[in-house]
Amino acid sequence: MQKREKLLKEEVKKLLDKKQVDMVIGYEKGTLALRTTPCFLASVDDVDRLVWNEFCENNLAKYLPGRKEKVAIVAKGCDVRSIVGLIQERQITREQIFIVGIPCEGIIDRRKIESRLGEKEILEATCENGKILLRGEDFQEILKKGDFLYDSCKVCKYRNPIVFDLLIGDRVPELEKIDEYAEVRKFEAESPDERWLHFQKEISKCIRCYACRSACPLCYCEQCFVDQSQPRWIGITDNPSDVGVFHLFRVFHVAGRCVDCGACSRACPMNIDHRWLLKKMEKDVKELFGYEAGLSVEEVPPLATFKEEDPQDFIK
Amino acid sequence: MKKIRIGVYVCHCGLNIAGVVDxxxxxxxxxxxPGVVVxxxxxYACSEVGQRAIAQDIKRHKLERVVVASCTPRLHESTFQRVLGENGLNPYLIEMANIRDQCSWxxxxxxxxATQKAKDLVRAAVARARLLRPLEVNTSPVNKSAMVIGAGIAGISAALYLGKAGIKTYLVEKGPSIGGHMAMLDKTFPTLDCSLCILSPLMVDVAQNENIKLLTCTEMTDVTGFAGNFKVKLRKKPRYVDEDKCVACGLCAEKCPTKVPDEFNRGLTMRKAIYIPFAQAIPSKYLIDPERCLYFTKERCKVCQRVCEAGALNFDQKEEEVEIDIGVIIITTGFDVYDPSENREYGYGRYPNVLTQLDFERMLSADGPTHGKLKRLSDGKPIKRLAFIQCxxxxxxxxxxxxxxxxxxxTTKQAVMVKEKNSEVEVYVYYIDMRTAGKEFEEFYQRARSSGxxxxxxxxxxxxxHLQTHNLRIIAEDADSGCLFENEVDMVILAVGLKPAKDVQDLTKKLRLSRSADGFLLEAHPKLRPAETTMDGVYxxxxAQFPKDIPDTVAQAGNAAAVAAGLLSRDVIEIVPLNAVVNADNCIGCGLCESLCPYGAIRLEKTAQGPKAGVTETLCKGCGVCAASCPERAIAIQHYADEQIIAQIQALLGVR
Incomplete structure (x- = not known):
């Protein structure tokens, strides 16, 4: 990991030194343990701030739409798929960005660690050789990394970026024998009433803070449907019908676009499992249109095109 | 805000509305x-009296908007638009509430x-009318020439109607000759006219008409533009025979060493690799089949070149791209016959004595495989017992x-022809119902029955x-007697259906046409606009529209030609301004509209503020796909703007 970080710094230095890009978007050390913060580097002198470790959870693609300058972006496998989506949707051009792809072996879910440690305050966290080393004022603990990965990382199929201008270090082995739709199938097997209850229960936690929207790299509309008042598509309260509509709309708005980067779930202060419905939508798109989002810049997303042979039996 | 003055006219439509609605x-x-001054x-709002009432009120009450509560705008919107236009109001300042179809009926x-609903609809219409805006109608000049695609009897007829009316017409045919399926028929029902005897004079007319430019071996590759101004790209395949030099003496074909199944005779006879499709073909010129010609496949032979006295052979001919500008397009691409071997039906393709009607038609013809004799194809024995299977x-x-x-x-025609050739032949027709609706059709069917x-x-x-004799054993339930009927015959003819031509799908994409569920091209209105499509200027x-017989085909060709000539008789075409408009400030240049537009009417354009969607008004049909899909609601359809629709919905729901 440290080797990769060193390599990353060297390459980023070169990019800025040769003025290949105007700016680099990457990660720097966070103010709290277990955290990193997005950073924007424009000068070679800043490059030492860059870090790469198992806590680099943010999907930096969020910062791309609307950029005017030429930027390099540090991107994991999932982030790259979001970037591909943004290029397809013309929020940024391929020429304008330099993708510094970085193979990733999974990001650590800080909430899982925090809930394990309870009230104890972690002051320092490092990860090495599959072990997480945690230090506090009066304790030290070693945990197995594999037990504390994000759920989306556990079923990741693209740990190596598929589109990049530069790959940092060697590729990592892809996960084998993953069953990404196990939860979806369980959900599908439920009766409509059970599903509705399931849904209601999950969204009852929602406080309508829109953190999921703000974290999602594909939510870039200048005016979101939730903010429109003429007409008002959705009420602004947190009663179940308004909240339900918000979550259903959100899922539909990213249908065929979501790459399961997990940003929404990470951002949610109420621990709503956003991935659960998104994964169902992802599976549906895959089965209906044979399409997986964010794999190719040239491909046209299924909802941005129509073919005569598209399934139509849903029209009654 | 200044109060807009609105007039509302509620129509009785005789008792159609007034019989139910108060x-x-x-x-x-x-x-x-609010705002209604009268x-x-x-x-009858559409009558002279009704129209006059509106006209007078526009003047007397200084109306600014008109609401008519009557039937559907599809029927009478243009009537009332005209009234507004004639009385100094912009024609787009009318709104109709359909209280007949949606209430009384x-x-x-x-x-x-029903009365309450009529009130609700009127309230909604008034709310929308208040927000209607005047629209300017643009015009565009009309190119006074036509293109007809497909030169069967439909295309030939349409081209002749247009050509005789003095309209420059390009008749485009992908095959080497005009004539289509009709040229393959021996006789036509119910008069038993010789098919080619009545068709070939028309074919000659096409060749001689100074207004008709015939383009054979030609396919349309691309079309852009709109009614009155189409630009079409055509690809003309080489014949490898100079059309100006060939005199159709036939020496080349006589000497050509390569034999190929003859498509015109449904593969039942052989032709040469250099050939003329049939004796009466127009243009009467030979051509080389490059897939079978020895020179093109193995680079040897060229015997045709040596024997041709006219020196017409030209092996270097290349595909030609032709571009033409036209005002209207008539599609007459015909049909394919159903191939029963697709579903292994009745042994077609496996049993030599099972034929389709079209195969049998060729057998009945003097130029066919048996020269019109009733002989079996398996062993040449005369046919004594023959069965037709319908549907x-x-x-x-x-x-x-x-x-x-x-x-x-x-089937009836072929059965009568068989009986006329040899009344001893036993003919059986297996059917579900015999459908003989048409002038003199039933009489013809009775003639078949009485001839045995x-x-x-x-x-x-x-x-x-039967493995040795190749006879065919048929077992069927005779529904009239309720008995099982066993029969052994020498030959079976399958009455195969007509299906949409294979290329239609490609054509619909290029011209952005619609097809009905059966796959045939969809007409604009099944009763009132049967020869028009949903695209203006395309007929x-x-x-191509649906299976029909020759008289109906010719009638529809005349209909298409008349509508086409109607458009071409105008100097300019009005462009209905119901198109999409883009609010560039809101556009984020995602291009979703561009990829979804079925008419290619909206494209991203480079601007100083980045890519923004731009509309080509002449291509836009105002379907609203772009407006509905725009994530930023940056697109509006003129006359159907969101604010108008929302006001209408809010009024309908009683939202204040």
Whole structure:
């Protein structure tokens, strides 16, 4: 990991030194343990701030739409798929960005660690050789990394970026024998009433803070449907019908676009499992249109095109 | 905001509306709506009297908007638009509420509720009318020439109607000769006219008409533009024979060493690799089949070049790209016959004595495989017993639900012809129902019955071939007697259905046309606009629209030609301004509209503020796909702007 970080710094230095890009978007050390913060580097002198470790959870693609300058972006496998989506949707051009792809072996879910440690305050966290080393004022603990990965990382199929201008270090082995739709199938097997209850229960936690929207790299509309008042598509309260509509709309708005980067779930202060419905939508798109989002810049997303042979039996 | 002055006219439509809806109550209710300065009821709002009432009020009450509560705008919107236009109001300042179809007709048994709904619809219409904006109608000059695609009897007829009217017409045919399926027929029902005897004079007319430019071996590759101004790209395949030099002496074909199954005779005879499709072909010029010619496949031979006295052979001919500008397009691409071997039906393709009607038509022809003699193809023995099976590839749930309309009469015709050639031949027709609707069709069918043709009501499940004799055993239930009827015949003819031509899908994409569920091209209106498509300036005729017989095809070709000539007779075409408009400030340049627009009318354009969507007004049909899909609501459809629709919905829901 440290080797990769060193390599990353060297390459980023070169990019800025040769003025290949105007700016680099990457990660720097966070103010709290277990955290990193997005950073924007424009000068070679800043490059030492860059870090790469198992806590680099943010999907930096969020910062791309609307950029005017030429930027390099540090991107994991999932982030790259979001970037591909943004290029397809013309929020940024391929020429304008330099993708510094970085193979990733999974990001650590800080909430899982925090809930394990309870009230104890972690002051320092490092990860090495599959072990997480945690230090506090009066304790030290070693945990197995594999037990504390994000759920989306556990079923990741693209740990190596598929589109990049530069790959940092060697590729990592892809996960084998993953069953990404196990939860979806369980959900599908439920009766409509059970599903509705399931849904209601999950969204009852929602406080309508829109953190999921703000974290999602594909939510870039200048005016979101939730903010429109003429007409008002959705009420602004947190009663179940308004909240339900918000979550259903959100899922539909990213249908065929979501790459399961997990940003929404990470951002949610109420621990709503956003991935659960998104994964169902992802599976549906895959089965209906044979399409997986964010794999190719040239491909046209299924909802941005129509073919005569598209399934139509849903029209009654 | 200044109050807009609105007039409301509630129509009785005789008793169509007034029989159910309390028209006077709706009128009085309309008077209470904000902005309404006058409300009247008329027995017939569309009549002279009704129109005059509106015209007078526009002047007297200084109306700024008009609401007519009557029938559907599809019927009378243009009538009322004209009234507005003639009286100094912009024609787009009218709104119609359909209180006939949506109130009195559907709720005929609930007059009170129907009346309440009529009031609701009028309230919504008034709310929208208030926000309507005047629109300017643009015009564009009309190119006064036409293109007809497909030169069967439909295309030939349409081209001749246009050519004779003095309209420059390009007749485009992908095959080497015009004539289509009709040229393959021996006789036509119910008069038993020789098909080519009546067709070939028309073919010659096409060749000689100074206004018709015939383009054979040619396909359309691309089309852009709009009614009155189409730009078409054509690809002309080489004949490898110079059309100006060839005199069709036939020496080349006589000497050509390569034999190929002859498509014109349905593969039942052989032709040469250099050939003319049939004796009466127009243009009467030979051509080389490059897939079979020895020179093109193995680089040797060229015997045709050596024997041609006219020196017409030209092996270096290349594909040509031709571009033409035209004002209208008529599609007459015809049909394909159903191939029963697709579903292994009745042993077609495996049993040599099972033929389709079209195969048998060639057998009946003097130029066919048996020169018109009733002989079996398997062993040349004379045919003594013959059976027809109806509805093969029609009227079943598997491939075509529709009735192909012509097969019953073709069978009747062929049965009569067989009886006329040899009355000793026993002819059996297995049918579900015989459909003989048409002038003199039933009489013709009776003629077949009285000449001894046996009609058996019941379709056989399958037929079995005798291995040695190649005779065919048919078992079917005769529904009239309720008995099982076993029969052994020398030959079976399958009355195959007509299906949409294979290339239609490609054509629909290029011209952005619609197809009906059966796969045939969709007409603009099944009763009132049968020869028009949903695209302005694009018309259709013949079996491209649906299976039909020759008289109907010719009639529809005339219809298409008349509508086409109507458009071409104008100097300019009005462009209805119901198109999309982009608010560039809101556009984020995602291009979703561009990829979804079925008409290629909206494209991203480079601007100083980045890519922004731009509309080509002449291509835009105002369908609203772009407006509905725009994530930023940056696109509006003129006359159907969101604010207008929202006001209408809010009024309907009683939202204040």
């Amino acid at each position: 028209v006077a109550a709706v009128r009085d209710y309309a008077k209470t709506l 409300a009247r009821d008329n027995r 559907v709720h005929y048994d609930q007059p009170e509720k 093969v590839g029609s009227r079943n749930l598997g491939n075509a639900k529709y009735c192909s309309r012509v097969c019953c009469m073709i 043709v046996v009609f058996v009501r019941g379709r056989p499940g399958e037929i079995v071939e 259709l005729a013949g079996c």
